[in-house]
Amino acid sequence: ESCETAKAKAVADVASRLFGVSVGADAVIDESLQRATDDSLSIQDIKSDLPAVLTSDFSGDLTDEILRTHPLAVWTELAIGLKDGQKLQRQDPIPFREAVDKLANESHVATEICRTALVQFLTRSSLPETERGGTGSGAFLAFKLHRFISGAGEVFTTLTFRPRRVLFEGQLEDPEAPGNRLYPTRFCRRCGQEVHVVLKTQDGEGLRFLPRNIDDTPREDVEGDIAGYLVPVGDNDPEYQFTGEIESYPEDWKETYKGIERLRSNRKKRMLERLSIGADGRYAANGAPFWFIPGKFGFCPCCHDQPVPSMRERTKLAGLSGEGRSSATTLLVSTALEWMNGADSLLPPEKRKLLGFTDNRQDAALQAGHFNDFLFVGLLRGAILRAVLEAGSDGLSEYEFGLRVSRALGLSKDKKKTLVHWMLDPAVSAVGREDAQLALGRVLAHRVWIDLRRGWRLANPSLAELQLLRVRFVGLDDAAADTDTILAAIPGLADKSDDERRGVLETILTFLLQGLAVNSESLDRTVLDGVAQRSRGFLRAPWAIDPKEQVRGNTTFLLQAPGKEYVGLREEQTLLRGGVSSRLGRLINRQSVIGMRLKRDEFESA
Ligand SMILES: [Zn+2]
Ligand SMILES: [Zn+2]
Known part of the structure; x- marks a missing residue:
């Protein structure tokens, strides 16, 4: 009772502040709730019926009338839906797992059986009554299921011998082994070698490595503290290239002077140093061996990959998850849509919808653009790959790009049903369809070429970079x-x-x-303007080339x-x-x- 008054008073206070007039607690109207099940039934009344119900199946009729006195409906409403009291109130939401445990406790039925039963029951009772053997259009019990998904964040590891502790939160030490420091860990984009982001420093007790934020860019000329990286040494790993010998530095780090190979003078300061380090980040004779890379990350000691030096350090080395929030959202949404439209989907076609919310317009625009772009690239690359596979060992030659890729997409002037998906005017004459097919072919040929460009999507490398297709040069x-x-x-x-x-x-x-330094008609700027214009005359989005698109040529x-x-x-x-x-x-x-x-x-x- 007192909790309710306190709630009303808090709401009244906010209202007073917002509207600038004093609002009393008595002016706050709360919701009043009604039970959906028979209100003469309590949990005590139905408890003994639960075991029988939980082990039965829920595929038969479950009309509102049946559910009103159904033991599991009564239990669900009273145990997880409502707080019974003089006045009915909503219960605080609980994780589904907890609801299952509660049901298992009160019914003395095995947790796994309770879980399956509760899932089936909630799914069935949330359908319109017409689908449960009745005539109404509403659900019986309304409930919301929330699932929280967050990014992977940064990963932290200790410097101990393998196996090492891996944690996701930015704590200072391994909670199970106090004294074992945690360091942010990133990975080589090419081979996945782990790299710890550190600061080399000195204190009263001597040398010490401290964790560092990767965005604190290492300075080139440094005294005292040295920002850098620690990479485990590759002893016994035949694929690990760096051994500490001069010859195992990348080629452009070395020069030959009077017949002897040595480090180039501008690289000397960045020579790697081998150290044994204890779990506390201090020098330790019996610690794990590491290479210390002073300054910026120049090359991967394992695979010799050399990221472009002007890149940001954060970009050179991948985090635990390579993609950002928009890619993650796009993947979750497209996966949900795919499932919804799949063979196992129980949803009627008109209900296969998904609504997205965000808290600002810029983000909505960004996400929508990302979604369309991502799916389009996926569709296009899928079609290119399919066209190449279908072409067999002869491969796909430049002259066939357009035709074969349209065919792989299933977009053909002869397939009447598909016309609405790509033609601006599907009702056009046979000649118009011919023109549209030609326009589509030329746009697709252009897109195939453009997609061969290197590294234009960091999180989404091209088919050639993924080695899913190989380019053969005629006359090589x-x-x-x-x-x-x-x-x-x-x-x-x-x-x-x-x-x-x-x-x-x-x-x-x-x-x-x-x-793209290629002599192809599909990349010829003088031709492309015409291609783009014709595409807009015959094709619908996204197949036409948008007037706002900056068309890339050779x-x-x-x-x-x-x-x-x-x-x-x-x-x-x-x-x-x-x-x-x-x-x-x-x-x-x-x-x-x-x-x-x-x-x-x-x-x-x-
Ligand atoms: Zn490697
Ligand atoms: Zn590497």
């Missing part, structure tokens, strides 16, 4: 066989095998392809490109930089690849 074998031309360009290749030479050519061609490959300060953003999109410091340079300008390391002017004039 002939070009590789033309040794004279190749050696004239790169004499260092003389010592290499045919396969190695072929590999270099393939790397260059792949680089050109992934940068690029021009430049060995000596003008500095970024001379090039506008628009123009930059039409260039593919291939100088000595570009990705191409880093890929091929190596002793191991082309037999020599070219200087800038040598490389850029080759």
Whole structure:
């Protein structure tokens, strides 16, 4: 009683503040509830009937009339729905698991049986009465089921020997082993090697590693505290490349001086250091062995992957879950929709809907855009993959991209039922359908090319990057066989095998392809305007090219490109930089690849 008055008073106080007039507790009207089941029945009355009911099945008629006195309905309403008292009140929500335990306790029936029965019962009784053998359209008991899903967050581990404790919350120490410090842990994007984010510091007792936030970017010139990373050493792991020897540093970290390999002078400060560290983060002779990487993350000691140096540290190294909230929401929603429309779905077609809420408009727009984009890319890539699979060992040639991918999508002018999904005017004449099919083919061919671009979706790598499809270059074998031309360009290749030479050519061609420096009609800007316009005349979204879409065309490959300060953003999109410091340079300008390391002017004039 007093709790109720206190509640009314709190509501009245808020109302007074909001509206600027004094509102008394007596002005607050509370809801009044009615029981759905027979109000002469209490839990005591039905308790002895529960075991029999729980072990029966619920597929027969369950009309409102039957449910009014149904023992499980009475129990559900009184034990988890309402607080019985002089005045009926809602109970506080409880986890489903707790409701099951309560039912098992009171009925003395096994928990698993109670669980199944409660799930079936709640599902059935929430259907319209017409589907339970009656005539009404309402549910019997209204209930809401909430499921809370949150992101994976950061992962923390100790520095002890394996197996190590892995925790998700930012505590300082392992709660089960006080003194064992926890460190934020991230992973190499290529091989998954774990990397701990640390600060190397000194105190009265000597050296100590402390956990650090990865966004606190390591400084290049440091005295005292050194931000960096700890990576477990790879002893006995044949795939772990770094051993501490000079030769196990990446190629562009080393140089040869008077016949001896050594670290380049600008890398010396970033030399890796081997340390044994105890669980408290201090030096310990019997601790686990780690490599300390001072400064920014330059290369993965395990797989030698070298993230682009200008990237943010947070981007170089993946967290526990790679995707953000919008990707997660999109996946949850699309999975729910897929289930809803699947063969096992019990829902009538008109009820297969899903409503999303968010607390601001920007986020709603962002999420909606992400959802459409994600599903479209999934659909397109699924179709490309299917077209490639259907093409068999001959593969899919450029001229067939449009036709074969439309076919894989099931969008054909001859399938009358599908026309509404892609044609602007499905009722158009046969000639119009022909034109629409042609327009669709050209848009899809363009999309196939664009999707081969490298790394344009970090969380969603392309089919080629996932190695689900392989690009074969027509004429590569002939070009590789033309040794004279190749050696004239790169004499260092003389010592290499045919396969190695072929590999270099393939790397260059792949680089050109992934940068879209390709001569294809589907990427020709002068043609694309027409393609885009015709697509809008014949096709509906998302198949037409939207007028707001910045259509990407092919690029021009430049060995000596003008500095970024001379090039506008628009123009930059039409260039593919291939100088000595570009990705191409880093890929091929190596002793191991082309037999020599070219200087800038040598490389850029080759
Ligand atoms: Zn690895
Ligand atoms: Zn790696």
